[in-house]
Amino acid sequence: MRIYFLGVAGTAMGNAALLVRDLGHEVIGSDQAVYPPMSDMLKDAGVEILEGYDAERLRELKPDLVVLGNAFSRGNVEVEFLLETRAFEFVSLPEALYRFALKGRRNIVVTGTHGKTTTSALTAYLLQRANVNPGFLIGGAPLDPERGWSVGDLAAPFVIEGDEYDSAFFDKRSKFIHYAPNVVILNNLEYDHADIFRDLQDVKRTFEHLIRIVPRNGFLLINGDDENALSLLPVSWTRVYQVGLASDSDLRIENFRTTQEGSSFDLVWQGKRWLSIDWKMTGLFNARNAAMACLAAALSLSDGSSPIAFEAEGLDEFRGVKRRQQIRQESEHRVVMEDFAHHPTAIFEILGALRNRYPNRKIIAAFEPRSNTSRLDIMREPMLNALARADRVVIGPAKQRSSKSVVIMDTEALASGLMERGVEAVASRSNDAALESLRAFCADDNGNQVVVFLTNGSFDGIIERFLEAN
Template identity: 40%
Template sequence: MHIHILGICGTFMGGLAVLAREAGHRVTGCDTGVYPPMSDQLRALGIELMEGYAASQMALQPDMFVVGNVVSRARLADGTPKFPLMEAILDAGARYTSGPQWLAEHVLQGRHVLAVAGTHGKTTTTAMLTWILESAGQKPGFLVGGVPLNFGISARMGEAATPFVIEADEYDTAFFDKRSKFVHYRPRTAVLNNLEFDHADIFDDLAAIERQFHHLVRTVPSTGAVVFNATEDSLRRVLDKGCWSLRVGFGAGGDWTAEGTPSSFDVHHQGKHVCRVDWELTGQHNLMNALAAIAAAQHVGVSPSQAAEALARFQNVKRRMEVRGAVAHPGGAITVYDDFAHHPSAIRTTVDGLRQKLGTQARILAVFEPRSNTMKLGAMKAQLPWSLANVDLAFCHAGGLDWDARQALAEMGPRAQVADDIATLVQQVAQAAQAGDHILCMSNGGFGGVHGKLLEALQVQ
């Protein structure tokens, strides 16, 4: 089968392309604003990428067009379609489907699916769980919304008889299917990591997202398990709507709990000590991610001690507190990190994790852009000062925003600076940086290559 993927460079659709290629299909695709690591991964697999959504791509005559949720029926200011290829597909009556639907029919059918859902930590927890199963010899298939460093790829088919671990996003499926992606996956093990308001472009409030999470719970069979964060009131409300599967709570008040620091902790199951985790990751959020992964892995036969041993060798995911480089200084190197954090809660937990690792003496400079649809709408701008409370200086890229970032950050006073373009942002950070600083760049996009530009600017100081 030849499939042509619209929006191929998104983390989900890119992973789908990898799976389709591995399954022996011919894969081509198109997108705009291509950036690593997904573009590098696709090109390395020999998948042909096309810039834009020109109707001329109909000449490829694929057996199926697989449509990503970036595609819409929107029109530009001059009245022309934003996605002319989609208009041509509809006009021609050509075969098309959504990414999640294609995945459900061609990859997930008949397999034990472990789906990891939640506002934060989906990618990291999915990677942890996959690595635990891999280390236990289960050779799972997987689709992660990033590149786990233990694997070097974001997706793998695995054998038909092995489990499949998937990052389960609550964002809508496609312009023609407004259900959340995860309702297509029909997991036997569902992980509900946490639940906050997000995706303000498609959800009116938290209750609307809770309804979608309950739709996921409804699809888990009676022999399955729902692994949930027991500290989250929102998830308790979801389960109170009805749950027909085994409930497995983690965190305070749950079946699985931890004692110790985020980098070294004892794990207890129903009050009994079962293993100890010593690893390189930091932050309370990663401790909770680990508990979720250990609990989910036990549901497919992996012991807690096996899981803990695997986590000791877990290398995290690209763009999760990834060190992009360091510039030598007599008083100490300046280190530049890259992280995917973009929601205020994720920014705060990421900062707090780094702060816990570094202590109170080191300076943290946060460089971020409100790029997600929720943040671009300004729905959570009031939370930004709270999310940045533990940084020494904050630098915001405000290009393309319809709200006033300077006003939103005003209560931080001189600790916060705002720039309308990347060049000015780099200049601001380079001028403020001192020996021994830790520069934490946070965005869910390519961020205009700011990491490399900062490293270059710091070199010439």
């Protein structure tokens, strides 16, 4: 088949295009702005990338199928052409993934507000280390496995990051509803994606819909310390295992401690010691990611009666995912990190982990309120509590987008609130100004700093500019 990806340069769409290419299909894609590394990966794989959108060009290509990214809506010239002519079949990305990769597979669907990418990568990595050749599709850029997609052996499990965001402008169901789960990991559950969910109950509802389609021979792995997640129980039609610190968790995390190299902890399965882990990742949240990944990998290869037979080799060598606690630069006096954290809870956790790992260093955070949730003023108080874990904070501008009905975060008020708590803070009118403020904060003492960029976007390129000047 000739398959056309509208919006091919995004991480998820690009990895999916490469997955479909590996299945033997001809893949062509278009996007408005195409940059490395995804542009290089696509070109190296023989995927033709067309810049911009052109209805006549699409007509001439005559694809057998068009896959629409969820960033596209009415008004795009290629979307309008598809709707007016009905010349070619079109589907959402999740529907395409089910059709080409997930149908008939034993799928591990990794969900939750936080930790999806790391847990997905870790689950696939553990299966590989167990000499299994899993299929997988990861929404970020993992260091382990060495790429974000693989068809794998058709008889092996398929690991996929299950996003609760909607599928397409014509399909408002969450993406993960399409993924035919056998094992569901529910890492945590909070209010997020304020552009499509009205409130926490709305978010819970879509997770309830996912849980309804886990089969009787499947598994639901749920965070036993998360009240929102636990509120979805009881579930009578499938096996449920709780993972966490709680004494009644089926898989308990015990003896967690931060080390100079990362962290260490034990995993105890229903009272029996299973694994002792000493690895490079920091933070209790990453210990939970590891626990979920170990259990999911074990259950996907067994009937569930004795997961502790799974040895989970290679955890000490796991390198993580780009933009998740990624050290971009390190010297005697300064560590520069980049992290995808943009939700208040994720920021709270990452700053706490850095505080524990670097107790004698000053933590300087640069935060870009860019996501549809983090830029809203309803998140100002939770964001204040999260960012207060840093010593100094630079806040980028919260930009108004198409909808005028939302109240954008008052970043000046956020900075004032931080200063009232003893945190040096500045709200910048532009990201260029944020870079200058960050440089001033870094030059104002003798070093011994951890600088962490917190954004789910590019921060207008100031991360690279900061690194180049140091």
